[in-house]
Amino acid sequence: MADTPVVQMLGISKIYPNGIPANQDVNFSVNKGEIHALVGENGAGKSTLMKILFGFEKPTSGIILMDGEEVTFASPMAAIAKGIGMVHQHFMLVPSLTVAENVVLGMAPKKSGMFIDFKEAVRLTEEYAERFHFDVEPNARVADISVGMKQKVEILKALVRGAKVLILDEPTAVLTTQETEELFRQLHELKNQGFTIIFISHKLNEIKELTDRVTIMRRGKAAGTYDTDSISEQEISRLMVGRDVVLELEKTPAEPGEVVLHVENLQFVNEWNKRMLNGISFDVRKGEIVGIAGVEGNGQRELVDILFGLISPEEGSVHVNGVNISDKSQRDLRNMGVSYVPEDRMTFGIAGTASINENIVSDRIASPAFNKGPLLNMKAIRETSQHLIEDYAVLCKSGRQHVNMLSGGNIQKVVVAREFSADPLLIIADQPTRGIDVGATELIRNKLVDLSREGAAVLLVSADLNEVMELSDSLIVLYGGNIVGYFDDGQWDDVMMGEYMLGLKKQSDEEVKRACHA
Amino acid sequence: MLKQLAEWVFQIDFLFVILRITAPILFAALAAVVAEKAAMTNIGLEGTMMLSALFGFLIAYWTQSWFLGVIGAVLVGTLLALMMGFFYLEFKTDIILTGIAVNMLGEGGAIFLLFMFTGLRGNTAILVTPNILIPTINIPLIKDIPFLGKILSGHCILTYVAFLLVWLIWLLLYRTPLGLNIRAVGETPQAASSVGVSVKRIKYIAIAMSGALAGLGGAFMSMYYSQGWNQGMVAGRGFIALAAQAMGRGEPVGAMLTSLLFGTAHGLSSKVAGLPNVSSFLVSMIPYAVTILGLFIYAWNRTRKLKKRGIRRLTGI
Numbered sequence: 001m002a003d004t005p006v007v008q009m010l011g012i013s014k015i016y017p018n019g020i021p022a023n024q025d026v027n028f029s030v031n032k033g034e035i036h037a038l039v040g041e042n043g044a045g046k047s048t049l050m051k052i053l054f055g056f057e058k059p060t061s062g063i064i065l066m067d068g069e070e071v072t073f074a075s076p077m078a079a080i081a082k083g084i085g086m087v088h089q090h091f092m093l094v095p096s097l098t099v100a101e102n103v104v105l106g107m108a109p110k111k112s113g114m115f116i117d118f119k120e121a122v123r124l125t126e127e128y129a130e131r132f133h134f135d136v137e138p139n140a141r142v143a144d145i146s147v148g149m150k151q152k153v154e155i156l157k158a159l160v161r162g163a164k165v166l167i168l169d170e171p172t173a174v175l176t177t178q179e180t181e182e183l184f185r186q187l188h189e190l191k192n193q194g195f196t197i198i199f200i201s202h203k204l205n206e207i208k209e210l211t212d213r214v215t216i217m218r219r220g221k222a223a224g225t226y227d228t229d230s231i232s233e234q235e236i237s238r239l240m241v242g243r244d245v246v247l248e249l250e251k252t253p254a255e256p257g258e259v260v261l262h263v264e265n266l267q268f269v270n271e272w273n274k275r276m277l278n279g280i281s282f283d284v285r286k287g288e289i290v291g292i293a294g295v296e297g298n299g300q301r302e303l304v305d306i307l308f309g310l311i312s313p314e315e316g317s318v319h320v321n322g323v324n325i326s327d328k329s330q331r332d333l334r335n336m337g338v339s340y341v342p343e344d345r346m347t348f349g350i351a352g353t354a355s356i357n358e359n360i361v362s363d364r365i366a367s368p369a370f371n372k373g374p375l376l377n378m379k380a381i382r383e384t385s386q387h388l389i390e391d392y393a394v395l396c397k398s399g400r401q402h403v404n405m406l407s408g409g410n411i412q413k414v415v416v417a418r419e420f421s422a423d424p425l426l427i428i429a430d431q432p433t434r435g436i437d438v439g440a441t442e443l444i445r446n447k448l449v450d451l452s453r454e455g456a457a458v459l460l461v462s463a464d465l466n467e468v469m470e471l472s473d474s475l476i477v478l479y480g481g482n483i484v485g486y487f488d489d490g491q492w493d494d495v496m497m498g499e500y501m502l503g504l505k506k507q508s509d510e511e512v513k514r515a516c517h518a
Numbered sequence: 519m520l521k522q523l524a525e526w527v528f529q530i531d532f533l534f535v536i537l538r539i540t541a542p543i544l545f546a547a548l549a550a551v552v553a554e555k556a557a558m559t560n561i562g563l564e565g566t567m568m569l570s571a572l573f574g575f576l577i578a579y580w581t582q583s584w585f586l587g588v589i590g591a592v593l594v595g596t597l598l599a600l601m602m603g604f605f606y607l608e609f610k611t612d613i614i615l616t617g618i619a620v621n622m623l624g625e626g627g628a629i630f631l632l633f634m635f636t637g638l639r640g641n642t643a644i645l646v647t648p649n650i651l652i653p654t655i656n657i658p659l660i661k662d663i664p665f666l667g668k669i670l671s672g673h674c675i676l677t678y679v680a681f682l683l684v685w686l687i688w689l690l691l692y693r694t695p696l697g698l699n700i701r702a703v704g705e706t707p708q709a710a711s712s713v714g715v716s717v718k719r720i721k722y723i724a725i726a727m728s729g730a731l732a733g734l735g736g737a738f739m740s741m742y743y744s745q746g747w748n749q750g751m752v753a754g755r756g757f758i759a760l761a762a763q764a765m766g767r768g769e770p771v772g773a774m775l776t777s778l779l780f781g782t783a784h785g786l787s788s789k790v791a792g793l794p795n796v797s798s799f800l801v802s803m804i805p806y807a808v809t810i811l812g813l814f815i816y817a818w819n820r821t822r823k824l825k826k827r828g829i830r831r832l833t834g835i
Contacts, residue, residue, distance in 0.1 A: 077714040092709040094702045105702055106713035108695040115693045157713065 005065075006032040006196050007053065007084075007165055012062035014048050022048035023059070024220045030165070035187060035197045037207040037228065040217030041240055041409065041437030046200055049217070050167050053198075054086045055079035085158025086167040089435075091150050092157075095143035099136055099153050100125040103160055128156050133189060148179035155186075165196045170435065172206055176295040177498070184210050202435070204233040216240055237438060251449050254473035257286030259518050260426050260457035261307070266316035268302045268481075276302040277313070278481040282515035284426065289448065289458040291472030295501050296463050299481040301343075304430045304461055308340045309333055320426060334363055337425030341416055341432045343461075345408075349415040352404030356396055357385040359403050360418050392417040393443060409440030416444050426457045433467060445471055465494055465501075476515055479503045486515040526789050527782065533669045540781030541680040542567075542743060545735030546759030547766065547773040548680075548687050549728040554768050555691060556724035557704040561617030562602055563732045564756025565624025570595040570736030572628045575642055575747045576635060578650040587650065588676070588737045595733020596726050603725040607718050621756075629749060641748035642740075652676055652742045674742045676734060681774070683731070688770040700724050732756070754806060761809045765816045776812065783808035 007030045014023040023045045030036045040046045051057040053064065055073030064071050066082055073079040076086070093102050100121040101108075109120040125138040134152045142150060151171060158166055168187075172180045187197055187210065201207055207214055208228060215225040216239045223239045261284040268277040277299045284290045292300055305311045307318055309330055318325050320336050328336070342348035350359050361370055361381050370377050370384075385399045392413045396406060403414055416432065429448060433441040448471060452458045462468045468475060474488035477500040485500040485507045499505040526532050546563045553560035560566075570591040578587025602620055605611045632638055636645070654674050661671035691697035702710040703720040711717050735755070740747040758780050759773075766772025787804035790796055 075714075076712060080714070088712070092706070092712040094706045094709050096705055097698070097702065101698060102709075105698065105710065106715045108698055110695060116695055116698060161713070 004032045005029045006067060007198075008065040008068075009049065009053060010063050010065065012049065012052060012064075013060045014045075014052060014057060015060045021220055023052070023062075026062070026217070026220070026222045028215055028222060029225070030196055030198060031213075032196055033191060033194050034212040035191055035199055035210055037211040037214040038198055038200045038217065039202070039204075039207060039214060039236060039240060040223075041439060044217040044240070044437075045220040046217045047169070050086070050169065050198070050200065053079065054084060054167060080158075080161050080163070083162055083164035084167065085155075085161060085163025085165070087151065087154040087158060087169065087171060089169040089171075091154055093142045093150055093153060096141065098139055098141055099145065099149075100138040102142055102153055103128075103138075103157055105157075107161070124160065125156065128160050132156075132159065132186065132193075134186065146179075148175055148182065151175065151179075151183065152186075163195075165198065166190070167198045167200070169200045170202065171199070172201065172203060176297070177501070178295075180206070202437070204236055207236070208233060240438060249445055249449065249470050251471075252453060254288040254452065256288040256473070256517075257455070259283045259285050260321055261459060262319040262322075262516075262518055263303075263307070264317050264319075266303065266306060266318070267314045268299075268306065268311070269314055270302065276481050277306075279316070280478075280481070280483055281316075281513075282476055282483065282486070283517045284457045284459050285517060286425075286457050287452060287455050288473040289452045289460055289471055291468035291475045292459065292461040292478060293465060293468045293475055293497055293501060294463075294478035298478045300430075300461050300463075300478060303478070304343070304428060307428055307459070308338070308342075334422070337423070339419040339422050339424035339427045341419050341427070341429040343430040343434065345412055345415050346404075350403045350411060353402055355400045356389065356394065356403055356406075356414055357381055357399040359414050360385045360388055360399075360421075363418055363422060388417040388421055391421075392447075393439075407437075409436035412436050412444065413440055416447065420447055420451055424451070424456050426459070427451060428459050428461075430461045431463060432460070433462075433464065465497055469494065469497065474515075477501055479506075483512050483515060486512050488514065523786065526786065530665060530668045532785060532789070534672070536778065536781050536785050537669070537673060537677060537681075538743070539784045540777050541674070541677040542735045542738045543755050543759055543762060543780055543784075544680045544684070544774060544777040545676075545731050545738060546756050547762035547777045548683055548770060549731035549735070550759050550763035551766070551768055551770055551773050552687060552691075552700070552724055552731065553728035554763055555704045556700050556721050557707070558606070558613050558721060558725055558728075559617070559760070560599070560602070560725065560728045560732075561614050561760065562598070562620030562624075562756075563617075563728075563735075563759055564752055564754065565617075565621035566595050566598045566729055566732040567736040567739065567752045567756050568624035568628045569598060569631075570733035571740035571751065572632060572736075572747050574733070574737040575645075575650065575740040576632075578741055579642070579645050579647075582647065582649045584650055584652045584741055587741055588652065588734070591737035591741075592730045592733040595729040595731070595736060597729070599725045599729020599732070600722065602729075603722050606725075607721055624752075628747075632747070641746060643746040643748070646746045650741060651745065652737070674738070676738045676742065679734065680738075683734075684770045684774045691770070696720075696723065735759075758805065758809050761813050765812055779812065780805055780809060 009026065009028040012023050012026045013021065015021045026045070026049055028049060038046045048057065052059045055076045055078050071082055094105065103125045104121040109117040109124070111117040122138040125136065129136050134156055136149055136152050136156065137145070142153065155166065171183060175183060191197060199211055211228045213225060214228050214231065214236065216223040216236060218240060264281050266277045266280040270276050280303060294300055302311065306313050309325060309328060312326070320338060323336065325333060346352065351362070361384060364370065370380050382399060389396065389399055394413045394417065395410050403411055419427065432444050432448070448458055448460065460468060460471055469492055474486065475492060476483055477485035477497065479501060480503065484503065546567060549563055550560055573594040574587045574591025577590030578584050598620055602616045605616045606613045629640065632642065636642070652674050654672055657671045661667045691700060699710065699715050699720050702715065703717050707717045739751050744751045762773050762776040762780060765776040784805040787801050790804070791798045791801040
């Protein structure tokens, strides 16, 4: 049974109306009861391939076989009817509805002919949750549950609809370490019960840990399928980008100067009255990278929002170069030399339907260099933008292309090109490489190190533990809204970090106070 | 002055009047609630009411049956809404602009159509016969309750329908699969479509229901409230209803409470207008002023809550 292909995609090509080939003659075969990884850089074509399998897109050519029979999916409903389920990276859940209501949406059980049978909906949800050992609360509103539980609801939705083949699109991108472990246990459980799982991911360690086989995609083509055990992370990475990626970063020791960012006793209570920050104090000095590590949801989000003036703290203060920023606008902050790489690049980082040129100069458009009387100096804008596009290797047709036409990694390059070229005194980088390809990640990390060595103060917030450990000169660990650890000796490893991040260990107040240098 | 107002408000006949004045606002407010639940702002309620009021009246006149008139008004309201939906859903026009177009059509079209069909200008008062007017009913038992009986009994049939619909619409939205789909489509369309719910179909249904409800409001105006169709009859009720929807947090019961508030303001304005030395023009502003004041208080309260949560500057204003 192990070698029976359940899904075969043969000779799949997809050419978009604008002439861009997203898939070229891709062969992809998944066996029954296996966990099959699909990896590739952003824009390598794996999303397109899965959209075709799930009926979102029609292939230009090629056929799909399920259990050896040719099938065509005109819509996701047709794919669902044949037993394919997809868990999207962005959850397809209605926040104000309960878990059970979301599970039965579109197939709500009825009673007395017209009313929803809520009891039956809850029973159905519980039945499936029990069968697969999913811990969900059917009557909870989706808006109130954790990200990890939302994902379980998504998987349940697919299972209730009879899915036998589950496509998971970067499922761990939003999960905490514990939630990821739990997900992996559940995926193993599903596998043992005969389900087939296609696991799209960027994270090579997860692929090694979880999957049986791996198919690598590169520039719209399949670059091979391997038994996961027979291939190393370095080999996968090389096949993905077609060159060896330097995963170890070269970095000279930091020579910290005077304090640029001074954070004192920040406290914040969120709208659900949960205390998210509980008296945070630390400094970031010129020429150093301070990393903030921690499982997501331990105050990072609130800290960054306060630092860039998006929310106000209940208590405490933030000083940039000795100036209190409490009544400063984002414009003021930028004029003070603060650059910001937001976590949510699509909302806060770019204007999607504006061009690359326009996005790159959007923070400095008032400058005399880009104006000619009442009009914009298009030539100067174009030249500056072109220079940055080359410098940051943004893959695009021209600077006039709309930013939302680019892949995730290239969009992020546009964001950092703008933020890093503003001659920043302080860079707040929030998850700067989340969900982007290895090449773009490498470029952004190197630029961050270069800028800090040239004298910028860098605050790096990242859920990617390897990233913070590798880039940071000193490290702060947040847990439950407190700083539970401060490390400045470069002597850290993931086991030790894990213990602090999960709240198993905590430094004394004296040790934590070392994060303040003033 | 305040004492005088309080005395008016708590008079039996005034409370009776409030229910009557509230009914058409309530129909329109419920229409706004259903459309808004599916993420559509039906700003065309005003024009929809104008045209359905006219056709309801004309059909009742031609058939000499108020009942057929009401059915006609509902059909016309539904058709207008479906037309809005057609442009919005098929040609992706802006729903607000589409609604404004319907309002302009209602404003000018109704006068033109009235003249075309009857040769009358501006109103139909001379065509009114008792058969055309929606009858009032006394409710047995309830009418004998002291005080309350006189307030609650003896209303036009549609007044009862309006308040009954608050409950029916709630039932529809929160207890039926269609309502679940409407709420899902309005809140997270991609989630609904990912499980095979047709967003377009649900939006068509919601806007059609919205039009049908506005049609009932129109029928109420021309076949009962104003005793005949006239040009200035709807008088902004379609817009007040949108305010009632927003202040009522988009819920049927909330919309009913705010509709009652606006109904009371309307009732008071006609009371005050009866006083000597009061400008009737100034007084006729009262319901609209109350609407603006209400919206202001609602918006201010909401902004304050957001500020309390520490959210600022995100919108740049």
